[in-house]
Structure formats: C-alpha cells, structure tokens
Amino acid sequence: MGTDRVDGSLYTKIENHIATVEFGHPASNSFPSVLLERLSAEFDKLSSNNEVHIIVLKSEGKKAFCAGASFDELIAVSSLEEGKAFFSGFGKVLNAMRKCSKLIIGRIQGKAVGGGVGLIAACDYAIATEAAAIKLSEFTIGIGPFVIAPAVERKMGVGALAELTIAATEWKNAYWAKEKGLYAKVFETITEVDVEIDLLTNKLAAYNPEALNAMKKALWENTNHWETLLTERAETSGKLVLSEFTKKALEKFKK
Incomplete structure (x- = not known):
C-alpha cells in the first residue's frame, strides 16, 4: 500500500545491522521539500549509528520508484530565493548520501524521472527490475538537471548524461541504464530483486x-566540492x- 499523506512518508527499519529506508508519496513517490529534508537528516543519523553497517534505499509500492521533485511546489516557486531553496532539496540529499559513512544499496522497482535518477546515481550499488526505465525530462519545461548532473555523470559518464538530458522525452530502459x-x-520481477538484495546485504x-566505511570514502574521493x-x-x-x-510550459503541464 502506498502512503496517502500529502507530505509523504519515511520509515526506517534496522535489523541485523541493515537499515532499510523507505520513502513514499501518493504522487508517484515524488518529493516535497519537507520529505527531502527528512531523508537528508535520516542519512546523517544512520551515518553515525554504529549498529548500522549497510543501508538499503527503497520506495513504496510496485510502480514508480521516484518521480523527482514535487510538481506542485515547482509551480509555486515565485522568487529566486524560493527557487534556490526548492532545488537545493535534492542537493542536500545527494550530499548526505555522499558523506554517509555507510554504503547505500538502491532497490529500484520502477520508473525514475529527474531527481529520482539522481537518487539512484548517488547509491553505491543499485539493483533494479526490468520496469525501472529512466528519463531526465527537465528540458521540456525549460530547466535542466543541473543539481543531479554531477551524480549522474560520476556514475554513468558525461556521454550518458548528455544523452539523457538532450533526448528529454525518451525513456531509456533498465538494460540501457545497466550498460551505462x-x-x-x-x-x-520485484521478488527476484528483493531476494538478491537480501543475499547481498x-x-x-x-x-x-x-573496511566498508573506508571503501565508501574511496568511492567518493574528489567530491568534496559538491557542497558548493x-x-x-x-x-x-x-x-x-x-x-x-x-512559466508557460508549467501552465501547459498543469492543464
């Protein structure tokens, strides 16, 4: 069952040194700012929890993994300060994932758009179903995937980042994403993904x-400048x- 809470939901379960962090939102698991704040804080908290050796990041339901940032909040942005704060939401999560002392395993059951692709790219290892196609559609509304671009480029290379950004209306399937x-x-199936994640974690x-913590640091070397x-x-x-x-593009989308 998906959550119907307007601010979304975030639950963490810790068992056998494995922390499973699950987020959800009724709008295809998209992120309002308040939920991004909570997720950043959760990664910070788990980073210093000695009981936790490994983290799994997942989202609710069987459909979309994450539709990116909240569309309603995007439409409501009316000043540069608000805009910067809105787009900083995913930046804070990516930095929290980067600085987290624990390796993060992504469990990707379905499609991801925009910021959702950024979240996957910031995982240290991701296991997905065939349904987990990806798209960066930001150009279609006159913006670009600027905040998540460093994470996507680090994981997939500048070629894949360019391809995703420029072909803004095209879904790339899970096998393409794996190849990159x-x-x-x-x-x-989701069942097979869950079995594999259980075995691995x-x-x-x-x-x-x-050793895990030292490897996490090594994987994220030369990314301290991401803060700025x-x-x-x-x-x-x-x-x-x-x-x-x-403004015009968003109005059209709204209708």
Missing part, C-alpha cells in the same frame, strides 16, 4: 564495517524556473 553503470543488476553486514557546486547549480535552476518559457 547506473544499475549493477537487472531482474524481471546479509553478506555485506557480516563484513568488517571499517550543488548549491550553485540549485541557483541556476532557480533562475530558470522563473523564466517566461518555464
């Missing part, structure tokens, strides 16, 4: 936590969202 390095494995949880970079990128998007082009 976003997914480690793709399975037909139980192995990882039994490994030396110090993602804020600058949020400002770029914040400016663009106030443009005439975007």
Whole structure:
C-alpha cells in the first residue's frame, strides 16, 4: 500500500545491522521539500549509528520508484530565493548520501524521472527490475538537471548524461541504464530483486564495517566540492524556473 499523506512518508527499519529506508508519496513517490529534508537528516543519523553497517534505499509500492521533485511546489516557486531553496532539496540529499559513512544499496522497482535518477546515481550499488526505465525530462519545461548532473555523470559518464538530458522525452530502459553503470543488476520481477538484495546485504553486514566505511570514502574521493557546486547549480535552476518559457510550459503541464 502506498502512503496517502500529502507530505509523504519515511520509515526506517534496522535489523541485523541493515537499515532499510523507505520513502513514499501518493504522487508517484515524488518529493516535497519537507520529505527531502527528512531523508537528508535520516542519512546523517544512520551515518553515525554504529549498529548500522549497510543501508538499503527503497520506495513504496510496485510502480514508480521516484518521480523527482514535487510538481506542485515547482509551480509555486515565485522568487529566486524560493527557487534556490526548492532545488537545493535534492542537493542536500545527494550530499548526505555522499558523506554517509555507510554504503547505500538502491532497490529500484520502477520508473525514475529527474531527481529520482539522481537518487539512484548517488547509491553505491543499485539493483533494479526490468520496469525501472529512466528519463531526465527537465528540458521540456525549460530547466535542466543541473543539481543531479554531477551524480549522474560520476556514475554513468558525461556521454550518458548528455544523452539523457538532450533526448528529454525518451525513456531509456533498465538494460540501457545497466550498460551505462547506473544499475549493477537487472531482474524481471520485484521478488527476484528483493531476494538478491537480501543475499547481498546479509553478506555485506557480516563484513568488517571499517573496511566498508573506508571503501565508501574511496568511492567518493574528489567530491568534496559538491557542497558548493550543488548549491550553485540549485541557483541556476532557480533562475530558470522563473523564466517566461518555464512559466508557460508549467501552465501547459498543469492543464
């Protein structure tokens, strides 16, 4: 069952040194700002919890993994400050995932758009179903995937980032995403994904936590500048969202 709460939901379960973080929102698991704040704080908290050796990130239901940022909030942006704050939401989550001392495994059951693709790219390892197609559709409303671009580029390369951004109306299937390095494995069903994640996380949880933490640091070397970079990128998007082009495009989408 999906959540029907307007601000979405976030639950964490810790068992056998494995923390499972599950988010949900009635609008295809999209993120209002308040839910992004909660997710950032959750990663910070788990980072310093010695009981946790490994983290699984998942979303509710059997359909979309994540439709990105809240469309209603995007439409409501009316000033540069608001715009920057809105787009900084995903930036904060990506930085929290990057700085988190635990490896993060993504469990991707369905489609991801925009910020949702960024979330997957910030996981250290992701396992997906065949239904987990991806799209960066930001150009269609006059903005760009600026905040999440560093995460997508780091994981998939600049070629894949360009392809996703420029072909803004095209879905790329899960096998394409795997070929480009976003997914480690793709399975037909959610059940198979869950079995694989259980096997993997139980192995990882039994490994030396110090080795896992040291590897996490090594994987994210040379990304400390993201702290300022993602804020600058949020400002770029914040400016663009106030443009005439975007206002008109959003009106059309709304109708």
